Amino acid sequence: MAYEVNGQTIEHDEEGYITNLSDWSEDLAKVIAETEEIEMTDEHWAVVNFLREYYEEYQIAPAVRVLIKAIKKSMGPEVGNNKYMYELFPYGPAKQACKIAGLPKPTGCV
């Protein structure tokens, strides 16, 4: 199973998470978003970029409540709340946003 981006083949697992984290690019993020039926807005990118930075710093993808708390702190309560996050990522902010961000599935996420 793989994504096709700019003539490149990027492997992913049975749930769509990419196998090799260094394969990620913004173009790949757009392709993954399309398969998730998400149109990327500035808010989507803000969440995705936050997740990448969090992973870079702590080597884990945060659990959803940790993500929402952190987004609330950095971007304010209008964006950092459950309802808005689920509007951005209807199938779960941590799960879907991590997939688009090229991170492994969050720990404790079933």
Add this chain to the structure above:
Amino acid sequence: MSDDVKKFLYLNRKAPYGTIYALEALEVVLIGAAFDQDVSLAFLDDGVFQLTRGQDTKEIGVKNFSPTFRALGDYEVTRLYVERESLEERGLSPDDLQEIMYEDEDDDWAEKPSIRIVSRAEMADIIAAQDVVLSF
């Protein structure tokens, strides 16, 4: 705190790499943190090596998960007890450990250290005060 909150202590006794215990313990802590229990961690014996600063795992080809300890504050895990005698027996001092901070919600989000150095006797009291002790 309501009656259904239990005190959980995760005992970490093994070096970070070479066996899977340390990484698995941390994963369990992160998952368990979602259940609103009173969670703390203890590091003794070779477990104190898990918190040393400047870990570099490139040559052994495994992930360096030591930065993940710094995320524990986000999961409201804010007490990491380290046994002084275990450090001393291994020629380590508290300065050899990485800095791990949490933000205290009840104190205007002031940054405070999560690592608390305790004596062997204090560690025994901490363990005795728990409802659940999980040893890794």
